[in-house]
Amino acid sequence: MHISSVPATVPVASRLSPVQVWQQLLTYLLDHHYGLTLNDTPFHDDTAIQEHIEAGITLADAVNFLVERYELIRTDRKGFTWQEQTPFLTATDILRAKRATGLMNT
Known part of the structure; x- marks a missing residue:
């Protein structure tokens, strides 16, 4: 039996561009929280996306602008509570999206 002394190479995904990161997060957030697709938005x-990034606009602010402008409601919350439920994204929503999309370290 011959054992190769050459180490196995594991392909490593190249780093995603900021636009690609936004696309993945937006796709998840829009679908999960509002029932929309990326194609339903600008x-x-x-x-x-690049213009927002260059202007220093955060992902949450970009989505929350759409929520306010088009009066979007969140589809991920069911029922009524004694507290009024805000339709806006929070930092926690962004963190959960990063975890769900495997982008926690980007």
Whole structure:
């Protein structure tokens, strides 16, 4: 039996660009919280995402602007509570999206 002395190489995914990170997170957040697709928003265009990034607008602020402008409601919350439920994304929502999409360290 011959054992190779060459170490096995494991392909490593190249680092995602900021636009690709936003696309993945937006896809998850829009679907999970609002029942929308990326194509339902201006963010289907890479240029729109890049402009937001260059302007220093956070992902949460970008989505929350859409929520406010189009009066979106969250579809991930069922029932009524004694507290009014806000339709806006929180930092916790972003962290959960990063975990769910495997982007926790980006």
